[in-house]
Each structure stands twice: as structure tokens, then as C-alpha cells.
Amino acid sequence: MMANKSLFNIVVLVSGSGSNLQSIIDNAGDIGIKIQLVISNKSGVFALKRAQKSGIETEFIDHNNFQSREDFDQELINRINKINPKLVVLAGFMRILSTDFITAFKGKIINIHPSLLPKFKGLNTHQRAIDSGEKFAGASVHFVDNKLDSGTIILQQKVAIEKTDSAKTLAAKVLKQEHILYPKAIKKVLANEI
Numbered sequence: 001m002m003a004n005k006s007l008f009n010i011v012v013l014v015s016g017s018g019s020n021l022q023s024i025i026d027n028a029g030d031i032g033i034k035i036q037l038v039i040s041n042k043s044g045v046f047a048l049k050r051a052q053k054s055g056i057e058t059e060f061i062d063h064n065n066f067q068s069r070e071d072f073d074q075e076l077i078n079r080i081n082k083i084n085p086k087l088v089v090l091a092g093f094m095r096i097l098s099t100d101f102i103t104a105f106k107g108k109i110i111n112i113h114p115s116l117l118p119k120f121k122g123l124n125t126h127q128r129a130i131d132s133g134e135k136f137a138g139a140s141v142h143f144v145d146n147k148l149d150s151g152t153i154i155l156q157q158k159v160a161i162e163k164t165d166s167a168k169t170l171a172a173k174v175l176k177q178e179h180i181l182y183p184k185a186i187k188k189v190l191a192n193e194i
């Protein structure tokens, strides 16, 4: 077996299906990473099952058990600090992170968002892109800063919007591209190419 020495440790935060997590798992060898821990704020989500199936340590931390966003984030910080990862990767993690969290892992947190940022920050991106008459939708991987979906962009992928597209068909097309984009973007960050 090869030594793990040169692999970068990462932590992935999830809240849902985890198809992006799966793509990162599948490409971990090529990226040169070891996923040390997957944390979910939602119990029983498929993302946790995907991680467990691949032998990755998982943890469910319920945000409802904490008095404030800061308290929950402090628990996340404590847990992640034990690992001291090179990157904290958000993959469908549906929580806004506090300034404390962002400061604790400054420059190390990345996210994937299903739009061509800076267009369509927030939720419901595909319907909004269709309603605005956009010719292209897409996905962006970006560093996370204190403002929603607004840190430095690492990589983007465009997807043409066809006249026949609904938010659902567009979401499926974009998600497929996300699965290619996220591993590439992680590799780029780890190679210090941004």
C-alpha cells in the first residue's frame, strides 16, 4: 500500500444527497486527497451513507441542539481543528457559516454553487436564470468569505439553457457538470494555482 504522506487531508460538510461528495470520493486519488471526515448537520442523509460506504469517518452534528449559530459553528470548529485539514469543502451544506467559522479556517473553505456567480446568489438559481431569459446557467466553485456566495471564484462551468428546459432539467444538467468541476477546482486550489 502506498504511504498517505503526500495526500492532503480534507473535511467535507454536507446536508443532503451528497452527489458532489461522491464525485470527490471517486476522484480522491487523482486529486491527491484523503477525506478524513464528513460532517452533516442533517441526520440520515444519503451523503453520510455514501461516506460510510467508502470507509470515511462521519459525524452528525445537529444544529437544532445549539442555542445559536455561533455555538453550533464552535462545535464544528472544535471537531475540524482536531484534523487540521488543508481544506474545508462545502458540498451541499445548507447552513450559513458565522464569521467565527470563516475566520477559523480563513482561505481554506470552498463551496460549489449552482449558478454562474456573481449571478444568482442564494437559492432557486435555475428557475431565476430561466425567468431572467439567460442563455447560460452553470456552476461556480469559490472561496467562502463573509458574504453569501461571494468569495473569489476558482472555476466555473457554463451550461446552455435550452428553450425546453425547466428548473428541474436544468438542475440535472448543471449537477452533472458540478461533478466534473468540483474535483478539478480542488486540485487547482491544492496546486496553488489560484
Ligand code: GRF
Binding pocket: 016, 017, 018, 019, 020, 021, 047, 091, 092, 093, 112, 113, 114, 139, 175, 178
Ligand atoms: C448542488 O447543486 C450544489 O451546487 C449546491 O447544493 C447541491 C448539492 O447537491 N450547493 P449534492 O448534495 O452534492 O448532490
